[in-house]
């Protein structure tokens with residue numbers, strides 16, 4: 462099959478070693494950030510924060526979060542161009558959803574007179590919230606949608622990336638406490654350009670289960 466989408470997705474792969482001399486142009490970063498913000502989420506909840514690690518100072522802090530575990534991912538922090546922390550709100554509330562509704566009114570999706578009715582959709586959140594008010598499993602799912610959308614955007618732009626669930630959520634929670642503001646980060650994304658000599662993954666063929674093993678057309 463030849464289609465630009467398939468070509469992009471076949472070319473995308475998880476980079477294992479970055480070229481530390483290369484940086485993503487600002488124009489591409491602007492596209493990436495807009496694409497992240499345009500990600501879909503259940504009831505348009507957007508229960509996420511995208512914390513971009515760009516400066517040397519921020520990279521040092523992120524580097525320090527690998528003190529105890531997942532050191533195999535640590536080299537990417539200083540050699541990739543940027544790292545994004547995908548963080549989710551573990552206690553998504555009516556007040557959080559009110560912001561979404563009010564922005565919807567500002568953007569002309571509904572009239573102010575429909576504001577109360579719009580809260581009906583919050584039932585989806587309640588269905589996914591436990592007795593302690595925790596809905597992290599649900600909000601984390603939404604954050605992963607933004608991650609997937611970002612991976613595809615990067616593929617389109619020809620920018621390399623490494624998804625990292627191998628991050629120390631607890632230490633990130635401590636070292637980026639202020640920026641996270643109560644949100645949790647369980648996954649981060651390194652973005653940049655691979656090291657042509659050292660990235661062993663670049664030359665490996667793509668491997669997926671046979672499509673008939675995972676897809677049924679009824």
Ligand SMILES: Cc1cc2nc3c(=O)[nH]c(=O)nc-3n(C[C@H](O)[C@H](O)[C@H](O)COP(=O)(O)O)c2cc1C
Pocket residue numbers: 473474475476534623624625626627628648
């Ligand atoms: C949610 C998630 C977490 C991952 N965590 C890591 C990680 O911590 N370190 C790493 O090198 N690769 C990680 N990967 C990369 C996967 O191993 C990789 O996507 C998979 O083997 C398919 O290979 P491809 O991305 O090259 O097509 C992760 C991927 C995903 C989607």
